[in-house]
Amino acid sequence: xxxxxxxxxxxxxxxxxxxxxxxxxxxxxxxxxxxxxxxxxxxxxxxxxxxxxxxxxxxxxxxxxxxxxxxxxxxxxxxxxxxxxxxxxxxxxxxxxxxxxxxxxxxxxxxxxxxxxxxxxxxxxxxxxxxxxxxxxxxxxxxxxxxxxxxxxxxxxxxxxxxxxxxxxxxxxxxxxxxxxxxxxxxxxxxxxxxxxxxxxxxxxxxxxxxxxxxxxxxxxxxxxxxxxxxx
Amino acid sequence: xxxxxxxxxxxxxxxxxxxxxxxxxxxxxxxxxxxxxxxxxxxxxxxxxxxxxxxxxxxxxxxxxxxxxxxxxxxxxxxxxxxxxxxxxxxxxxxxxxxxxxxxxxxxxxxxxxxxxxxxxxxxxxxxxxxxxxxxxxxxxxxxxxxxxxxxxxxxxxxxxxxxxxxxxxxxxxxxxxxx
Numbered sequence: 001x002x003x004x005x006x007x008x009x010x011x012x013x014x015x016x017x018x019x020x021x022x023x024x025x026x027x028x029x030x031x032x033x034x035x036x037x038x039x040x041x042x043x044x045x046x047x048x049x050x051x052x053x054x055x056x057x058x059x060x061x062x063x064x065x066x067x068x069x070x071x072x073x074x075x076x077x078x079x080x081x082x083x084x085x086x087x088x089x090x091x092x093x094x095x096x097x098x099x100x101x102x103x104x105x106x107x108x109x110x111x112x113x114x115x116x117x118x119x120x121x122x123x124x125x126x127x128x129x130x131x132x133x134x135x136x137x138x139x140x141x142x143x144x145x146x147x148x149x150x151x152x153x154x155x156x157x158x159x160x161x162x163x164x165x166x167x168x169x170x171x172x173x174x175x176x177x178x179x180x181x182x183x184x185x186x187x188x189x190x191x192x193x194x195x196x197x198x199x200x201x202x203x204x205x206x207x208x209x210x211x212x213x214x215x216x217x218x219x220x221x222x223x224x225x226x227x228x229x230x231x232x
Numbered sequence: 233x234x235x236x237x238x239x240x241x242x243x244x245x246x247x248x249x250x251x252x253x254x255x256x257x258x259x260x261x262x263x264x265x266x267x268x269x270x271x272x273x274x275x276x277x278x279x280x281x282x283x284x285x286x287x288x289x290x291x292x293x294x295x296x297x298x299x300x301x302x303x304x305x306x307x308x309x310x311x312x313x314x315x316x317x318x319x320x321x322x323x324x325x326x327x328x329x330x331x332x333x334x335x336x337x338x339x340x341x342x343x344x345x346x347x348x349x350x351x352x353x354x355x356x357x358x359x360x361x362x363x364x365x366x367x368x369x370x371x372x373x374x375x376x377x378x379x380x381x382x383x384x385x386x387x388x389x390x391x392x393x394x395x396x397x398x399x400x401x402x403x404x405x406x407x408x409x410x411x412x
Contacts, residue, residue: 001395007363009398013344014364020258024272028254028279029247038241039287103288104305105297105374169285171305172377231312 042167045099045106052095052161053088056187059157064194067149071196079130086126087190090119094183098161101176102168112178116216119182123189123209131201143207146196150188150211151218158184158219173223181219185212236291250279256365257303263345263360264307264353278306296367297374304357304375350397355390358383 042048064071072080097115100106110118158180170176188211196208234252237245257278261271281302289298344364348356354376361372362383373380 001398003391006391006394006398010344010347010359010363013347014259016344019268020255020275021272024275025250025254028276029243029250031276032246032250032279032283033243035283036241036243036246039239041239041287041290044290103290104285104301105289105293105299107370107374108377108379167287169288169302171301175377231309231316 042103045096045103048099048165049092049095051164052098052183053091055160055164056091056095056157056183057088057190059153059160059184060187060190060194063149063153063191067191067195069194071192072194074197074199075193082126082130083193084190086122087186087193090122091183091186091190094119094179094186095161098176098179098183099165099168101172101179102165102170104169104171112175112182115179116182116213119186119212120209123212124205127201127204127209131199131204133200134202135200136202137200139202142198143203146192146198146203146207147210147214149195150185150192150208151215152188153191154181154184154186154188154211154215155218156184157187158215170223173227174220177223177226178216178220181216181222182212184219185215188212188215235286235289235295239286239289239291253299254279257299259344259364260300260303260357260360261307263348263356263364270310274303274306274310277310278303281306294371294374296361296365297371300361300365300367300375301377347394351390351393355386355393358386359390359394362387 075083093110094115097108097110097112100108101112161183162180189208192208192211196204198204234245234249238249254275258271258275261274262268282299285302289295344360348359351359358372358376361367361375362369367375369380369383372383376383
């Protein structure tokens with residue numbers, strides 16, 4: 001049996017009437033009529049992505065300004081030239097992904113899980129390439145402080161990004177939460193790179209990079225809790 | 233064009249869209265093993281949702297993926313609520329009955345829902361969008377939030393199952409003919 005024959009069978013089956021009552025369509029039209037005001041469509045994707053990236057950059061810079069720009073002062077020109085553009089590109093990719101999650105029927109170039117993986121691996125690779133001081137002084141204590149600071153700055157970045165896109169509609173709220181968390185996590189890492197003067201490789205590789213998956217998972221968890229509350 | 237006018241508050245455009253899109257969406261729900269009554273409810277709920285978020289459609293973008301993405305969301309939401317209210321067991325029983333019944337029935341007498349019954353949900357919806365609603369691979373990928381490659385894979389697997397089933401039914405018919 002060829003594909004064409006299967007197509008024909010499906011076509012024939014689809015042509016059979018399936019009993020949609022005209023009265024139902026009238027009811028739907030009537031219910032729409034009562035609230036049929038003109039609406040303003042959402043702006044273009046690049047406008048929304050620019051807004052989201054701006055929010056994340058602002059959260060990172062404001063956080064570092066409050067805590068001190070000790071990290072960027074310690075970084076060489078080469079390290080600055082590689083770290084911040086990479087974070088910017090990842091933020092743009094995450095921002096685009098977030099906007100697409102908030103608009104039904106958008107093209108999805110990267111899955112939410114793939115975005116998290118990409119961000120994590122890219123940062124891990126970059127930090128492994130740049131930092132070669134393998135001492136680990138106060139590894140856990142200093143690390144937890146940085147992880148906490150990163151997540152603390154990821155939260156407002158993700159929240160205000162969501163606020164900007166609140167007119168959108170997430171058909172998969174958990175995926176949208178994961179992407180928002182990842183985006184916020186990138187803002188958190190940016191803040192840490194601006195602020196944290198500890199350039200030991202284990203510290204940066206483990207604790208700075210961990211901000212992205214921790215924030216991503218937190219975003220998905222918050223979205224799941226909200227959905228549970230709404231559907232119960 | 234109609235969508236843009238609907239966004240501007242044109243009731244004629246809204247009615248035309250409802251008349252044009254509803255049969256497709258209704259069939260989409262029926263194919264997903266919803267009963268007719270459920271499909272009616274889901275269709276109404278989908279239009280309520282569409283109406284609420286109509287500003288998220290941007291002129292120039294393909295319209296069918298937008299509609300179907302919302303319809304899928306409503307269906308998933310409905311299923312989740314059904315699970316919550318302990319209706320799952322009942323629904324699964326219905327699905328099992330419907331699926332097992334369809335295996336013994338002649339293909340050409342079947343409705344689309346029964347024909348697609350042996351397929352998993354993800355393959356069923358892709359076949360419905362692609363072959364019945366006439367959407368392109370790219371549009372199906374947008375509606376289901378997956379890649380074109382993943383859609384192609386699902387279609388390939390679905391066709392394999394449909395072919396096996398149709399051949400089996402054909403053989404069954406021939407065997408019973410020879411016996412009589």
